[in-house]
């Protein structure tokens with residue numbers, strides 16, 4: 384191919400191309416380079432051919448890395464570097480990418496400087512970032528709304544059962560503290576929080592007189608109360624939460640050895656979230672008063688966990704719970720939840 388074909392090729396592309404000699408002087412510019420200079424009132428004599436391009440790049444009071452990059456390219460006589468930069472006109476937001484490479488011919492080093500308009504990519508990136516921020520805001524609002532709705536639902540359930548008022552909130556505080564101490568991520572912790580807040584939602588089907596009965600329940604009443612795990616599952620099973628809340632509720636009375644209810648699941652069949660809720664639930668239930676007995680206290684609850692860790696209750700969750708309540712004997716008081 385002769386030189387005219389090379390020149391025609393360079394003139395046919397949209398990128399602005401200049402070729403420099405080893406001293407950094409512009410020895411060639413393509414048509415796109417000239418058009419850009421014409422359209423932006425940048426036209427120096429002969430479009431800068433014969434002048435030092437390195438001087439043009441060295442105008443940022445030494446803050447631009449370009450001079451150093453050029454020097455290294457010339458020293459190494461090989462390599463490449465790129466720089467994205469804004470170049471807004473009074474009427475238009477524009478970004479360019481400068482790409483600099485070099486080659487040798489007959490012992491001479493030539494440097495190729497290409498400026499390409501990347502405004503469409505940059506605008507798309509800006510839009511993407513903006514959309515991501517908007518989605519994050521919507522997501523935060525949705526989470527907040529979900530949290531408030533679930534808390535309201537939890538309070539509504541407990542209003543029917545004043546003796547256990549605040550039980551689900553207290554279980555939720557302890558269960559989330561256990562989940563965090565076990566090293567679970569915040570998404571898992573949020574699932575545990577919401578599952579705990581609703582774990583007794585199925586009690587909405589149990590007559591209030593039974594729930595607040597000040598004497599020990601009969602076997603028939605006990606059997607009825609035990610249906611709340613499955614009832615809770617039925618209430619939530621068709622809701623599309625991003626956590627298995629219905630299943631957590633279904634499993635919160637299961638025990639590792641299969642002696643729990645309603646399905647007598649074994650350890651490996653019980654969700655980690657449900658195992659944590661079970662530990663928080665039994666701890667809170669023993670610590671607090673019940674219609675048929677006074678509070679047995681935190682020490683009694685910790686004794687239950689120590690006796691049955693790994694037998695009835697998840698050992699790691701028990702250990703975490705024991706640590707939390709040993710370090711903070713006034714855990715629930717500090718959280719300011721009514722008992």
Ligand SMILES: [Fe+2]
Nearest residue numbers: 582583635636
């Ligand atoms: Fe329960």
